[in-house]
Amino acid sequence: MESRKPPPSALVDNHVVPGDVVLDLTEMTNQTIKLGAGLRQDCDTIQTTSAGRLRLSKPNKYWVESSQKRYIPSVEDTVLGVVVDTKPDNFLVDIKGPNLAFLPVLAFEGGTRRNIPKFEIGTLIYARVVKANSIMNPELSCMDATGKAAEFGQLKDGYMFDTSTGLSRMLLSSPTCPVLEALGKKLSFEIAVGLNGRVWVNAPSPSNVIVVSNAIIKSESLSGIGQRSMVESLLERLS
Template sequence: MDTKVSVSPKSLIDQIVVPGDVVLDLSNMTNQTIKLGSGLRQDGDAISAVRAGKLSYSKPNTYWVESSHKRYIPRLEDHVLGIVVDYKAENFWVDIKGAQLALLPGLAFEGVTRRNMPKFEVGTLLYARVVKTNTGMNPELSCTDASGKAALFGPLRDGFMFETSTGLSRMLNSQTCPVLEALGKKLCFEIAIGINGRVWVNATAPRSVIIVANAIMNSESLSGTQQRIMVEKLLAKISD
């Protein structure tokens, strides 16, 4: 494959790239340091995309490919929603939609010693943090924050969990998410968003849970204003 891409790399930013597209040519930018995020690969002097998506750039020197999938690639310090699938000795095996099951040590909870280790049934939904992602090993989770406090992590009881794409959960997790803002003005609910594409919603009234879940699932591929209009329509329907 000795195809030469004639477009200048700068013009590819915020454009859709597909696997094999040469994003950057290192031969004419020798005195720069760049950081590569997910979806990019170095092959000799060329940086090429390995996933399809939007090429994003953040100052000063970070490049990555923004894409949305049904599978999750574990990354350090991500907050995820996992489901317990097995427990062996002192560890829980948790499904986080990745290639491999994640390991949650029974001692990775606040104030837990060997004597009072928590017991979770298979199928329990957990809100946890990714603490280890080494290639060739199962990722490791923890239900404490960096200082060892429980900080909202732990099992999620009641409520309703549904699956989304990773792109949608990233959108929900951003600072200003129009759909959640619009819903929050009218309804009272609890929400936990796992960046791995799982969302858990709980409210006192079951119908709020259904509305919130439907609004979120509808909001994929809608722009900010469209999301607000969609939520308003949904809320107007139920207030009649």
């Protein structure tokens, strides 16, 4: 049975299954394509390796969005990791993937041997995946592409919880997803979302942390209108 091969744009935001051909590279000369989770290159085509919805982040990053607990690392993903061990040259970090990730001790803005971060086991880190393949441990960095710390590094206080990878991508979507937009109009809070299915929330009061966390968890199966209605209901109980 041959794989389906519609025009590239036709499958964006539509459901795909393993083996679907989503891009024909012979029709996309002089373009650089970035592949995320659920996609692989086979000669001159890009095919899916998992079921879900094909997504496009302009100008040129494609991935398959699926609501699953398992995370497959992909280069440029932002992740929330937990330090599980320290070595002379690396921190070993759990990012919910098949293997532990390496975070080099110098992968921080201005990092030198004289100012290596002191992370204890259990420290929560917001990082970027810089290397990922099926035969090696992923490598992380706490710098953006320009070498700046940006938002990356240790996350202190707050509350971290697990979600599906699909919910994580929804929270990072543009424009701002309804649940975060509705919460942001009424509450003050900080949030960091990892594409590996982890979310960190911090707020001035524990009750606000609980409301924001519960709203996010409940939002996955709701429409935009449903998300806003659910947030209003939670906020009424808070007042």
